[in-house]
Every structure is written in structure tokens, then in C-alpha cells.
Amino acid sequence: MAQYLLSTFEVQGEVPGAPQRPEEMKAFMERVVALEDEMEATGTFVFGGALHGPDASTVLRAGDRDVIMTDGPFVEAKEHIAGFYIINAEDLDAALAWGRKVVDAIRHPIEVRPFRATGRVQA
Amino acid sequence: MSAVERVFREAYGQAVATLIRIFGDIALAEDAVQDAFVVAGERWRRDGIPPNPAGWIVTTARHRAIDDLRRSARGRELHEQLGAVDTASQPSDAGASGEDGPVKDDRLRLIFTCCHPALKREDRVALTLRLLGGLSVEEVARSFLVSGSAMAKRLVRARYKIKAAKIPYRVPGETDLPSRLGSVLSVLYLIYNTGLDDPERASLRGEAIRLARALVELMPDESEAAGLLALMLLSESRLPARTAEGDLVLLRDQDRTKWDRTMIEEGQGIVRACIRRGRPGPYQLQAAIQAVHCDAESFEATDWPQILALYDHLLSVMPTPVVALNRAIAIAEVDGPDRALTPIDAIAKELDTYHLLHAARGTILRRLGRRQDARDAFERAAQLAATEPDRRFLARQIEMLGEDEAHIRSTPR
Numbered sequence: 001m002a003q004y005l006l007s008t009f010e011v012q013g014e015v016p017g018a019p020q021r022p023e024e025m026k027a028f029m030e031r032v033v034a035l036e037d038e039m040e041a042t043g044t045f046v047f048g049g050a051l052h053g054p055d056a057s058t059v060l061r062a063g064d065r066d067v068i069m070t071d072g073p074f075v076e077a078k079e080h081i082a083g084f085y086i087i088n089a090e091d092l093d094a095a096l097a098w099g100r101k102v103v104d105a106i107r108h109p110i111e112v113r114p115f116r117a118t119g120r121v122q123a
Numbered sequence: 124m125s126a127v128e129r130v131f132r133e134a135y136g137q138a139v140a141t142l143i144r145i146f147g148d149i150a151l152a153e154d155a156v157q158d159a160f161v162v163a164g165e166r167w168r169r170d171g172i173p174p175n176p177a178g179w180i181v182t183t184a185r186h187r188a189i190d191d192l193r194r195s196a197r198g199r200e201l202h203e204q205l206g207a208v209d210t211a212s213q214p215s216d217a218g219a220s221g222e223d224g225p226v227k228d229d230r231l232r233l234i235f236t237c238c239h240p241a242l243k244r245e246d247r248v249a250l251t252l253r254l255l256g257g258l259s260v261e262e263v264a265r266s267f268l269v270s271g272s273a274m275a276k277r278l279v280r281a282r283y284k285i286k287a288a289k290i291p292y293r294v295p296g297e298t299d300l301p302s303r304l305g306s307v308l309s310v311l312y313l314i315y316n317t318g319l320d321d322p323e324r325a326s327l328r329g330e331a332i333r334l335a336r337a338l339v340e341l342m343p344d345e346s347e348a349a350g351l352l353a354l355m356l357l358s359e360s361r362l363p364a365r366t367a368e369g370d371l372v373l374l375r376d377q378d379r380t381k382w383d384r385t386m387i388e389e390g391q392g393i394v395r396a397c398i399r400r401g402r403p404g405p406y407q408l409q410a411a412i413q414a415v416h417c418d419a420e421s422f423e424a425t426d427w428p429q430i431l432a433l434y435d436h437l438l439s440v441m442p443t444p445v446v447a448l449n450r451a452i453a454i455a456e457v458d459g460p461d462r463a464l465t466p467i468d469a470i471a472k473e474l475d476t477y478h479l480l481h482a483a484r485g486t487i488l489r490r491l492g493r494r495q496d497a498r499d500a501f502e503r504a505a506q507l508a509a510t511e512p513d514r515r516f517l518a519r520q521i522e523m524l525g526e527d528e529a530h531i532r533s534t535p536r
Contacts, residue, residue, distance in 0.1 A: 002289050090289075090291075091289040091290070091291040092239075092241060092288045092289050092290045092291065093290075093291050093293075093295065093299065095289075096241070112288075113288075114287050114288045114289060116287065
């Protein structure tokens with residue numbers, strides 16, 4: 001069993017195609033809840049979440065004496081991760097099948113990326 | 124080609140595919156099969172070719188791979204994972220035919236892995252030629268017009284993605300099959316067309332036909348795979364007449380006695396079988412159009428209404444501007460050139476950088492007597508044409524227009 005990161009992006013602070021009107025929001029929530037129910041029931045769901053925007057981020061890096069803190073984000077870019085799922089899947093085809101369901105539910109593009117390692121580092 | 128080379132071509136893809144099933148690792152499989160061929164080169168020269176050369180290669184490569192695994196650290200790591208990978212992914216087949224023996228589906232699994240849509244298109248082509256076609260890295264590099272080291276890097280990257288992302292080594296299930304098979308077919312057709320466009324890379328055509336044949340053998344029920352094979356065969360059959368002394372010869376002017384009748388018969392036989400099955404698709408329809416052309420004893424004797432009907436059908440399942448252009452050319456033959464101009468102008472903007480649009484437009488305008496417009500169209504086509512024979516052909520069309528004009532000027536009104 002492998003694990004994959006399914007991430008979605010905001011472009012310059014906006015998530016393209018995000019629901020605007022209340023009834024759109026309601027339908028969106030229903031689709032996402034149904035998707036996550038299915039993920040949970042099949043043992044697929046590991047973790048997921050929606051992130052605050054890059055303006056809310058802080059960067060820490062090792063300095064000479066102390067860790068230096070600056071206002072984020074780490075990379076000045078147009079696109080930033082807006083939300084993600086981490087899922088269990090047998091192989092890429094299985095992960096892509098879940099990816100399709102996520103796209104159907106949230107209606108914007110996602111990136112599917114395999115984890116090289118997960119869990120605690122073994123000494 | 125020496126006997127070893129011949130066996131190499133035939134057995135390479137099969138052996139690599141089998142070793143990947145057994146060991147679950149592409150790089151290891153490739154190294155082992157290459158080693159086996161080196162051993163074969165020495166041994167066979169001395170002792171003669173064994174009765175089952177492909178089986179000999181698989182057995183030798185398998186022993187090599189096991190030796191490799193025992194020796195290397197990577198091997199120990201792989202060895203631990205192996206039992207799990209092997210039994211989890213291929214429970215039944217290995218047992219059914221003995222773990223050493225090639226399983227018929229090995230190559231089929233491998234082609235679906237190589238042509239996975241999660242890989243870059245050019246990587247799919249490169250992997251297919253390398254792993255299934257048995258071309259060397261240098262040969263694959265030449266067919267892409269890149270250096271050997273650049274191609275080696277590209278293949279390493281593609282193999283890395285297969286392994287890291289766990290692209291499965293498996294024939295896709297019913298739901299995914301149509302789109303995944305579509306990717307396989309388009310990779311094979313791209314290989315064929317690359318060989319068609321560039322005489323330096325002509326050997327790719329034979330490679331594509333060989334791979335398509337293997338695919339049809341492995342998936343005899345897939346009509347589109349058969350359609351693609353027929354399309355390639357029928358296109359290939361007319362190639363000897365397509366050029367004369369390096370110049371392009373239009374279908375209209377081709378010496379049809381130069382067409383390869385054996386290939387035509389095979390291609391037409393496949394098309395007839397496809398029609399009986401009644402599950403048409405883009406490749407079958409394109410093959411059917413070629414089959415009608417190949418049936419005609421002369422350009423004038425061509426069943427153009429039949430071709431136009433096939434293009435109507437093709438456009439409904441594959442609504443691309445290039446199909447619309449070819450349909451318009453058929454309209455010119457059925458209903459006359461004046462009826463073809465509107466559909467061509469409708470796609471002119473989309474295909475503005477495609478030289479064949481302007482060449483077709485020029486031909487139709489000339490038939491309508493609009494010489495200046497025809498000249499403009501041919502000149503635009505010549506600017507866009509990528510190959511020397513195309514440019515020479517278009518220059519000749521422009522010259523001929525000049526001759527027409529001179530002829531008209533000298534004729535008393």
C-alpha cells in the first residue's frame with residue numbers, strides 16, 4: 001500500500017471555480033462530505049484539510065546563532081497549496097481513481113504526488 | 124542482420140516484460156536481459172542458436188538478475204520487498220506457466236505501463252521503443268533527434284516516475300481500458316508517423332507495425348487496435364508510389380502498380396473483419412477510407428461518395444479540423460470544388476499554420492480559375508512546409524500557375 005498527496009491550488013488568492021452563492025456552497029459541501037464518507041469507509045482517508053492563505057504563513061530558517069523568523073510565504077509564487085488529502089492507495093491507478101472523484105467533488109484541478117516515505121523515520 | 128540480432132529484436136521486449144513481472148523492477152530487468160544477450164552473442168556463435176532462443180534469453184537473464192540481487196545492497200533491499208510485490212500483483216499467471224516461462228500477457232502489461240497517460244507523451248514513445256521495441260538508447264535518441272545522453276536521462280526519469288508513483292504493471296480494467304488503450308494506440312501511431320515524416324527515421328514505421336501486430340495478437344477483440352494495424356498497412360502499401368526521384372507524387376498521379384498488393388490485401392481483410400464486428404472507431408474509419416482508395420484502379424475510379432460518407436462518420440466521432448479538411452477535399456470530388464471552399468474557409472483560422480490547409484485551398488482555387496488566390500495559398504503553404512520535397516512540390520504548383528497564365532495571355536480573346 002502506498003500513500004499519495006492530493007493537493008489543490010489557489011491562484012493569486014483565489015481558488016478558481018470555488019462556490020460563491022449559498023446554494024452552490026451547500027451543494028459543494030454535500031459533495032465533499034459524501035466523498036470523505038466514501039474515503040473513510042474504504043480505509044482510504046488518512047488526513048485532509050483546507051489551509052489559510054499564504055499571507056498567514058511564517059517562515060523559519062536556521063541562522064548563525066538563532067532561528068530567524070520572517071513573514072511568509074516560503075516561495076513568492078502565484079500558486080499556493082489551498083488544501084489537500086493524504087490517501088492510502090494500492091498504486092497510481094487507484095490513487096488517480098480517487099483523484100477523479102476529488103475533482104468531480106471540488107471541481108478544480110488537483111496534483112497527485114506519491115510519498116517517498118510516511119510515518120516516523122526509522123533510526 | 125545477424126541471427127543474434129534477429130532474435131534480439133524478437134525476444135527483447137518479451138524477455139524484458141517477463142523479467143519485470145518476476146522482479147518488479149525495470150532497470151534490473153533491462154540490465155539482466157542485456158547481459159543475457161552478451162552471453163548469447165558469445166555462446167551461440169560457438170554452439171549455434173538454441174532451439175528456443177527466447178526462452179534461453181529469459182532463463183539466462185533470470186539467473187543473471189538473481190546473481191545481481193544477491194551481490195548488491197539494492198538487491199538485498201529489493202529481495203525483501205520482492206515476495207510481497209510478486210505475489211500481490213501477479214498471483215495466478217506465474218504459477219500457471221511456471222515462473223520462468225514467458226506469460227503471453229507480459230508484453231501487454233508492459234505496453235500499458237509504458238503508455239500510461241501519467242507519463243509525458245514523448246517519454247511514453249521513448250519507453251515503448253526502448254523496452255518493447257528493443258531499440259538501443261542511441262537508436263531511440265536518433266528517432267527523437269536528441270543526444271544519447273539526453274535520451275538516457277529522459278529514460279531514467281521516466282523509469283523513476285513509474286517506480287516512485289507506482290504506475291501499475293497490469294492490463295487496465297474495463298472502466299479504464301478505452302482511454303488507456305487510446306493512449307497505447309496513439310503512441311504507436313505517433314511512432315509510425317514519425318517514421319513517415321522523416322526518411323532518416325524510416326525504420327520506425329516497421330517498428331510501429333511490428334508493435335501494432337503484437338498488440339492485435341494480444342488483444343484480438345479490440346477493433347480499434349486492429350483498425351490501427353490496418354491503417355498503417357494500407358498507408359505503408361502506397362509508399363513506393365508516393366515519391367518519384369525524391370519528389371512528392373499526389374494520389375491522383377501515383378503509379379498504382381507500385382502499390383504493395385500483399386499489404387493492401389491484409390489491410391483490407393482487417394477492415395472487412397472490423398466492419399463485420401460493427402464497433403467502428405476513429406482508427407477503423409481512417410483505415411476504411413484508405414481501403415476504399417486502395418480499391419480504386421485509378422483516381423477517377425475512386426468511390427468518392429463512399430469516402431465522403433466515411434469522412435462524415437469520422438468527423439462525428441473525431442471532430443478535429445484536420446478531419447474536416449480531408450472531408451472538404453472529398454466534397455470537392457463529389458460535389459465540385461465550389462462546394463468545398465466554404466468548409467475549408469471555416470477551419471482556415473484554426474489550421475492557419477498547417478501547410479496542407481493552404482495547399483488544399485490552393486488546389487481548389489486553381490480548379491475554380493482563381494489563379495491569384497491560388498498562388499497566394501500555395502505561397503503560404505510553401506512558407507510553412509517543413510520538408511524539402513513538400514517545398515519542391517509547392518514550388519512546382521506555383522510554376523504551373525504561371526504557365527497557365529502565360530498560356531491564357533497568349534491566347535487571343
